[in-house]
Amino acid sequence: MKQTKGKMGIREFAAILFLLIGTKITDDTPTYLYSGAKNAAWISMLLISMALIIPTILLLKVLSVHKGKNLHEINLYLFGKVIGNMVSFTLLILGLLTIVMDSSVYVDIIGTMYFTKTPTIAIFAVLMCVSAYGAKKGVEHIGSVAWLVFFYTKVTLIVALFFTFKEGNSKLLFPILGPGVGGIVKTAAQKLSIFGDFFYAGLIAPFVATFKDFRRGMFLTYLILTVELTVALMLFVMLFDFTSVEILNYPFHETIRYIQIGFLTNVETLFFPFWLVATFIRFSFYIYLFVLLLGGIFKIREFEYLIPLVTVIFILLGIAPETPLITISENRDMTLQVLSPLLFVLPCVMWIIAKIRGDFKNESSV
Amino acid sequence: MFKRLKNIAGRRKDKARLSKKDTLASQKREKNKSVQSSVTDNLNLFKQIYKIPENMDVKIREFTLGKSGRKAAILFISSIIDSKRLEESIIKPLLQCQDDDAKISEIIFNPILTPVTEIKKVIVHLNLGNAAIFLDGDHTAYMVDCAKFESRAIEQPQNEAVIKGPKEAFTEKVVVNLSLIRKRIKNEKLIVEATVVSERSKNEVLILYIRNLADEKMVANIKSRLENLSVDAVQNLSLLEQYIEERRYSLFPSVLYTERPDRAVSFLEDGNIVLLMDNSPDCMVLPATFWSYFHSPEDHYLRFAFGNFSRIIRIVALFITLFTSAIYVAVTTYHAEMIPADLLLAIAGTRERVPFPAFFEILIMEIAFELIREAGLRVPNPMGPTIGIVGALILGQAAVEANIISPIVIIVVALSGLSSFAISDVSLNFAIRIVRFGFIFSASLFGIYGMTALFITGLFYMVSIKSFGVPYLAPMSPHYVSSGDTIFRKVVTSEVFRPGYLKPADLKKKGDGSTK
Structure with a gap:
């Protein structure tokens, strides 16, 4: 019951994770899955979820014996100062790439789907400034806002998916294995990093009121997000068929353009604000994580003051590529593939080292 | 050159200021004396303090007491006392008394009689509408309560009208407001503390809370904020709000006003703190969340x-x-x-x-x-x-x-x-x-x-x-234990918790409304 200062409860934490990973279905992530696994992308998604359950459990195990420490501090503890910092630095660079590319993708979505005449830099600046403002407020306030808007964003998503289901044709899901088991597994293995945010969530473990809340929040969101992403991937195929869904860059936005609700023929602007809200929260959280890790590595205690600087860098990097759609999608594909094995292996390595060091011995007494 | 000119000008200014006799400091100095044994001396001092007779409503009534002809006087501010009460319960028994040895407390009918020896305190009482009785050969002034400040009668609320529910509103008189609240909470743990918040006008603020409900840290915080205020005059709560709030430039208000005693009471019973002040036909509820502005008592x-x-x-x-x-x-x-x-x-x-x-x-x-x-x-x-x-x-x-x-x-x-x-x-x-x-x-x-x-x-x-x-948005986000009274409300019998964000000493309300 008691709310300790600067900490968030399970609701806020779960809401952040939901919005963080839930929005992935609305950007170009599905395209990467569809291009490999065709109409069986949803099976790949299930496989990803199943495969990552082991590292996630291991990660939670490691975190559970180091309560009050965040991922970076545990890295330092387990790998020693030099290697620990290098591991964290790698994570930081990958985080930087993710933020820069994701933000360009989102700006591209807004620019190409809704505001075709608005200059990219203006859209970019607004997105990043608002997110930076949110990040400056700190993680517990990001959590609060996420929890406030959580239901509305989810309800609108469910409504959109429901109407997609009404329009869709379930026969398009067959043949159920799509390109064959090999293709599905390969895609899943390459795109493991879709759930990578769960790993990064370890950075804010100390901000959650109790570790029990953290673990429960992780499992709950893990389960529901798996269902959500799988169902959405199935529905997109049902609506567009795999040949066209592969070409579509942003299937969610095409979907809400496609569906009709009663007498309203163009409903995308109804869903757009809710999607935007989730987007803002997502980037607020990303920026916060980034400066948190940056502050951790370079021992900057007042890391919140880095936010304006970091934001400017993000904007400059984000608008640098001239044809974002092509450049970004290639780079993003590559990052996803680099990140995937890392996210699988790293928690396992952390667990093994913790085991060797004997961190788990006191566990029973705790 | 300029420096010198400035210095001269500055010095002159300073001199001019010093030569002025009637400053707040001199006002304070005068007060740090004690009551004399001679009535004439006392009256002379008060004539100087109150500038009698230029100050037209400060009155002195001199008379002799008993057979021995002991000199006595009553000092009061005629515009803020009840003259009938003064006459009936004070002057009449004093004049009719024939016993030389009788004590004042045995002569006067008035229920509240305070003996005071310091001039400072006499002045406070006089300004509150009490009358001071001075006796020859006595080092104390006897303060009798007969205050009567003019104000409106209790009327219907203007801004928070309801169709169903009580229709009393606060008035500009703090005693009346307090009695409206006491009427609703018959609990000895309802504490009313008074603090003076201004230097010159001596405006008084009443802090109301229920001792075993309200968070003591919060009460202490608000009290210290009121005590540390350094202003000349605060006329009413609307002005006080602007002195004690945290974000003066913010668009969003941080304290709640209500002119309804029933609403104030329901906040008190949840563990909030209520401030009352003379001249304010409303009360101030602290702390306030966004939802309290959105709600209406009629809900x-x-x-x-x-x-x-x-x-x-x-x-x-x-x-x-x-x-x-x-x-x-x-x-x-x-x-x-x-x-x-x-x-x-x-x-x-x-x-x-x-x-x-x-x-x-x-x-x-x-x-x-x-x-x-x-x-x-x-x-x-x-x-x-x-x-x-x-x-x-x-x-x-x-x-x-x-x-x-x-x-x-x-x-x-x-x-x-x-x-x-x-x-x-x-x-x-x-x-x-x-x-x-x-x-x-x-x-x-x-x-x-x-x-x-x-x-x-x-x-x-x-x-x-x-x-x-x-x-601001508690208990919705961040989530707290509460009765969930945010956008919607629950059935009354399900509202069993006080708002957790207030950290009340007693979180659960007794009884869920079902019969015992």
């Missing part, structure tokens, strides 16, 4: 379904006020495709002859509406309706006919203006109306994207601000 007096129905209407009104005008601007400027084709043609048809962009059109009308509203408030009573008719009907009609405004804009602005009246709290009402302009600007710049950006910025701001340590 709870009405049955579950009806109360929640009015809450739905109110939240819809709030969003209409905030967003309709902005959505109109955004949709007509950026998202025309979302309007059904027939309606789009209709809008286009009416806008055909209007020379302004949608944003400008809306802005003109919104400003016009605010003008009518402000003017309607300040206009003398008999002329009020005329202004309304001229402003709203004729102006609107003529503007449409002159092709300055399209009729749809009138609908949009009238809707948003009308809805704003559903938010009864003055502070929140202002906040919403100002923020609405922000949304219109952002909609004209970036359409729905801009509006969402502003909205989320606002949300980030609102969750981060605190009212006396309580998050």
Whole structure:
């Protein structure tokens, strides 16, 4: 019951994770899955979820014996100062790439789907400034806002998916294995990093009121997000068929353009604000994580003051590529593939080292 | 050269200031004496302090006591005492007394009699409307309570009217307000503490809380904030709010006003703190959350379904006020495709002859509406309706006919203006109306994207601000144990918790309403 200062409860934490990973279905992530696994992308998604359950459990195990420490501090503890910092630095660079590319993708979505005449830099600046403002407020306030808007964003998503289901044709899901088991597994293995945010969530473990809340929040969101992403991937195929869904860059936005609700023929602007809200929260959280890790590595205690600087860098990097759609999608594909094995292996390595060091011995007494 | 000139000028200024006798410091110096044994000496001192006889309502009544002819005097401020009571219970028994050895407390009928020896305290009592009795050969002044400050009678609430529920409102007299609250809480743990907050006018603030409910840290925090105030005069609670609030530039209010004693009491019973002050026909509730501005006391007096129905209407009104005008601007400027084709043609048809962009059109009308509203408030009573008719009907009609405004804009602005009246709290009402302009600007710049950006910025701001340590949107976000009284309310028997964000000493309310 008691709310300790600067900490968030399970609701806020779960809401952040939901919005963080839930929005992935609305950007170009599905395209990467569809291009490999065709109409069986949803099976790949299930496989990803199943495969990552082991590292996630291991990660939670490691975190559970180091309560009050965040991922970076545990890295330092387990790998020693030099290697620990290098591991964290790698994570930081990958985080930087993710933020820069994701933000360009989102700006591209807004620019190409809704505001075709608005200059990219203006859209970019607004997105990043608002997110930076949110990040400056700190993680517990990001959590609060996420929890406030959580239901509305989810309800609108469910409504959109429901109407997609009404329009869709379930026969398009067959043949159920799509390109064959090999293709599905390969895609899943390459795109493991879709759930990578769960790993990064370890950075804010100390901000959650109790570790029990953290673990429960992780499992709950893990389960529901798996269902959500799988169902959405199935529905997109049902609506567009795999040949066209592969070409579509942003299937969610095409979907809400496609569906009709009663007498309203163009409903995308109804869903757009809710999607935007989730987007803002997502980037607020990303920026916060980034400066948190940056502050951790370079021992900057007042890391919140880095936010304006970091934001400017993000904007400059984000608008640098001239044809974002092509450049970004290639780079993003590559990052996803680099990140995937890392996210699988790293928690396992952390667990093994913790085991060797004997961190788990006191566990029973705790 | 300049320095020297300045020095001379400065010195002169200083000298002038010093030569003035009547400063706050000298006022204080005079008071640090004690009551003399001679009535004449005492009276001379008080004549000097109160500037009698120039000060026309400070009166002295001199007389002799008993057979021995002992000199005595009564000093009082005639405008703030009850002269009949003074005559009946004080002067009459004193004059009629024949016994030389009788003590004052045996002669006077008045229930409250305070012997005081310091001049400082005598003055405090006199200014509160008490009369001072001086006796020859006695080092004490006897203060008798016979204060009577003029004020209104208890009337119906003006701003928070309800159909179902009590219809008493606070008045400008703090004693009356206190009795209205005591009438509702018959609990010895209801504490009323008084603090003087201003240096010159000695305005007094009463702090009310229920001892075994309210969080003691919060009480201490508020008390220290009041005590550390350094001002000359604070007339009433509306001004006090601006002294003790944390964010003076913020759009969102952080304390709640209510003119309803029943509402104040329900907050007290939840563990909040209530401030009362003379000259304020309302009370101040601390801390306040966003929801308390949104609620109306009637929500709870009405049955579950009806109360929640009015809450739905109110939240819809709030969003209409905030967003309709902005959505109109955004949709007509950026998202025309979302309007059904027939309606789009209709809008286009009416806008055909209007020379302004949608944003400008809306802005003109919104400003016009605010003008009518402000003017309607300040206009003398008999002329009020005329202004309304001229402003709203004729102006609107003529503007449409002159092709300055399209009729749809009138609908949009009238809707948003009308809805704003559903938010009864003055502070929140202002906040919403100002923020609405922000949304219109952002909609004209970036359409729905801009509006969402502003909205989320606002949300980030609102969750981060605190009212006396309580998050603004609690208990919704961040989540706290409470009765869940936010947008909707529960059935009364399910409202078993006090709001957890207040950290009340006793979280659970006794009894869930079921029979024992």
